[in-house]
Amino acid sequence: MNYAGIEDEYALLESAETVLIPVPYDGTSTWIKGADKGPEAFLDASANMELYDIETKSEPYKNGVFLADPVSENSSPEAMTESVYQTTKSFLEKDKLVTLFGGEHSISIGAIRAFYEKFEDLTVIQIDAHSDLRQEYHGSKCNHACALAEAQKHTNLIQIGIRSMDTEELPYLDKKKVFFAHDICNRNNWVKDVLKLTTKNVYITIDLDAFDPSIMPSTGTPEPGGLTWYQVMKLLKRIFKRTNVVGWDINELCPNPNAKASDFLAAKLYYRMLAEYFHHKKNKE
Numbered sequence: 241m242n243y244a245g246i247e248d249e250y251a252l253l254e255s256a257e258t259v260l261i262p263v264p265y266d267g268t269s270t271w272i273k274g275a276d277k278g279p280e281a282f283l284d285a286s287a288n289m290e291l292y293d294i295e296t297k298s299e300p301y302k303n304g305v306f307l308a309d310p311v312s313e314n315s316s317p318e319a320m321t322e323s324v325y326q327t328t329k330s331f332l333e334k335d336k337l338v339t340l341f342g343g344e345h346s347i348s349i350g351a352i353r354a355f356y357e358k359f360e361d362l363t364v365i366q367i368d369a370h371s372d373l374r375q376e377y378h379g380s381k382c383n384h385a386c387a388l389a390e391a392q393k394h395t396n397l398i399q400i401g402i403r404s405m406d407t408e409e410l411p412y413l414d415k416k417k418v419f420f421a422h423d424i425c426n427r428n429n430w431v432k433d434v435l436k437l438t439t440k441n442v443y444i445t446i447d448l449d450a451f452d453p454s455i456m457p458s459t460g461t462p463e464p465g466g467l468t469w470y471q472v473m474k475l476l477k478r479i480f481k482r483t484n485v486v487g488w489d490i491n492e493l494c495p496n497p498n499a500k501a502s503d504f505l506a507a508k509l510y511y512r513m514l515a516e517y518f519h520h521k522k523n524k525e
Contacts, residue, residue, distance in 0.1 A: 243307040244511070245287040256304030258514065259336040261327055263311045263343040265320050268383040272460045275344040278493035278506070279310065282341050285500065285507035293515035300514040306336075317346055317382035324350030332358050332487075337517065341510065342491035344460065345372060345387040348445045351489055352391045359441040359486050363396040364388070365434070365479065367472065368447040369421070369463040371405040373412040384460075388445070398437050400424075400475065401450040401467045421465050431475050435482050442479060444488035444513075448506060458502030459492045469505070473512065480516040488513060 242251040243260055250256065262279035269275060291301050308331070313323035324340070328351045331338045340351050345368070356362045366372070366388055373392060377383035381390075391397050392412060403421040405413070417437055424430050449459040452466030479485060493506045 241283070241307065243283065243286060243305045244289060244291060244301055246291070246301045246305065250301055250304045251306060252304070253306040256306040257337055258303065258305045259308055259331045259338050260305055261308045261311060261331070261338065261340045263320075263324055263340055263347040265311070265314055265343040265347055267314055267320065267344070268317050268346055268378065268380065268385075269344050269460050272494050274494035275342060275460055275492055277495050278343060278491075279341050281495035281503040282493055282506045282510070283307075285503040286511070288504075289507055289511060293512065295512075296515045296519040298515055298519060300511065300518050303514075303518050305514070311347075317380045321346070321350040321382045325353050328354035329357070338487045339510070340489035342489065344384045345445075345447050345491045346382055346384040347491060348387050348489050349382055349390055351487075352395070352443060352445065355443045355487055356391070356394045359443075361396070361439045361441060362486070363398060363437075363439045363442045363483070364391045365438070365442055365444045366397060366399045366447075367401050367444070367450040367467070367475070368399065369401060369403050369449040369461065369466060370447065371399060371402050371409050371413060371418075373409040374406065375412070395443075396437070396439050398434060400434065403465050404461070404463050421467065424467070424471065431478050434475065435478060438479070438483050440484050442483040442485050444476070444479065444485065446488065446490045446509070447492045448490065448502070449492055451505070456502050456505055458494050458496045458499060460494050472509075476513060477516055480513075480520045485517055
């Protein structure tokens with residue numbers, strides 16, 4: 241099986257510029273289960289997309305996308321994190337654009353660890369409903385509620401779309417770098433303000449519950465008051481244009497077999513990110 245059903249010539253590791261790592265893990269979620277089925281649903285929806293991107297007038301898959309074997313380690317959150325870290329690191333050493341699709345948001349911990357070890361002065365842009373800054377939860381530092389705690393210690397963390405958190409996270413919140421969902425609605429220049437805070441190298445982590453549940457209901461914790469498709473697209477376009485995006489992950493798709501729209505949103509989101517990445521890479525060269 242190739243990503244998006246693309247021809248073999250575009251799916252070979254040797255020639256593909258992009259690696260896609262599925263991580264079907266759902267070991268620490270506390271409410272709606274099913275994120276482990278997310279990668280499969282995402283890949284199924286991707287195989288049913290049109291592969292011409294209207295906005296960039298391109299076919300980004302022709303830059304090559306290698307679909308890696310899924311990271312299947314699930315014996316513990318810590319073991320999963322280490323496995324994701326090692327897998328991500330191995331592909332970064334091959335000088336690929338490394339991307340991941342979860343799984344719950346805890347899969348980002350190991351991925352971001354590999355990226356901040358490789359790229360100096362790294363900004364992590366978190367697009368999410370939840371701050372995910374608990375230092376430990378249910379006895380583990382690798383819980384989905386702790387997904388960005390390590391990143392905040394080692395990177396320049398910017399949080400976007402936040403609208404749910406616990407009081408124990410408040411001491412770790414850098415309010416100058418948090419764009420709450422309720423503020424974004426009334427803030428005309430918020431994207432410009434985000435870009436002022438970034439460093440050159442950027443990693444993007446997207447929890448799909450960042451989107452409003454009216455367009456993205458199939459997540460583990462659908463929070464009201466989320467971002468719209470074009471709000472997120474506006475942000476991503478500017479990030480890809482103005483910074484050096486080094487990788488990204490997308491998480492928390494809990495597919496509903498009777499409602500495929502969420503699966504397709506996730507598939508389209510990933511493909512649009514590919515399109516913007518290669519479009520701006522070409523313009524920068």
